[in-house]
Amino acid sequence: MIRSANTESRHGLSFDPRTKIILLILCVISAMIAPSLSYENLLVFAITIFGCASGKTRESLFRAAFYGVFYLLTTRIMSLEKGTLYTVFTSWLGLFYTVFPCAFLANIIISTTKVNEFLTAMNKAHIPKQLVIPLAVMLRYIPTVCEDWGYIKDAMRLRDVTPSLFGFLKNPVMTVECLYVPLLMAASNAADELSAAAVTRGIENPTPRTCLLEIRFRGRDRIVTVLAACIFVLGLIWERIVSP
Known part of the structure; x- marks a missing residue:
């Protein structure tokens, strides 16, 4: 129904x-x-x-x-x-x-x-999938990276490293090591995982979507x-x- x-x-x-x-x-x-x-x-x-x-x-x-x-x-x-x-x-x-x-x-x-609402609306608007698929992945990618960012900041506080501009100026090497490197790795992994999940769920299926x-x-x-x-x-x- x-x-x-x-x-x-x-x-x-x-x-x-x-x-x-x-x-x-x-x-x-x-x-x-x-x-x-x-x-x-x-x-x-x-x-x-x-x-x-x-x-x-x-x-x-x-x-x-x-x-x-x-x-x-x-x-x-x-x-x-x-x-x-x-x-x-x-x-x-x-x-x-x-x-x-x-x-x-x-x-x-x-x-x-939500991704399913977005995909259904784009299909109704007859938007090409070459444009819809990257936008759909982006809708899940940004919240996932923001969630990883919160985990990384919690881990930094356990190591007594402040995730702020003052902390970067105080100890730039440690900040880069504890913040930017894990964030880049998490972002790369999230992109691969979301792309694989989207393909598994049939995002490239040429038949019309149901919702x-x-x-x-x-x-x-x-x-x-x-x-x-x-x-x-x-x-x-x-x-x-x-x-x-």
Whole structure:
């Protein structure tokens, strides 16, 4: 019996994977063309609301608070006199404000999208498997590497090595030995294991996939897509509205 994905998930609303990809594409373009920090604030606020609606309330609010602290730091730096230090900081902050919204939304998408739902949605959209298979492996690869990262940090603390920038500056050789080498090995092993598991489960099977969930666009998907498109268009005409 096919179960409908029309109901709310255990911790929040479920959205169609195709909707999430559209949101991510619009977010990347919006972050690249962001005309001002005010528009950037609006973009991050919209992503925070989407994260809370998807069931990632605590994580979204924490990242929004981190962004708020960074924004206050930015306003402080912008008040400095122009010089070498000002130029270095503004260049780095510009990169941060371009990457942060995209990484914020991507984290929400990866943590709320199951591989089987993603594959079914991509098949319905007639996306080539040459593109779908790497993306499907990526959905499992990133959480697996993050889990290994937590294990490595716990092991480092047992050896009295701090997994931080201060620990790296204090004892760089030991930090590299205990952190980066195991992480690279774990990442390589995870890639091989996930690829083998995907092939074993028939990811390359040319026949159409079946899924217990009914993947389709719903009212919430249309509303979210329209709002994202409005924010994108607002970024294009922002300067005309703010300074006519």
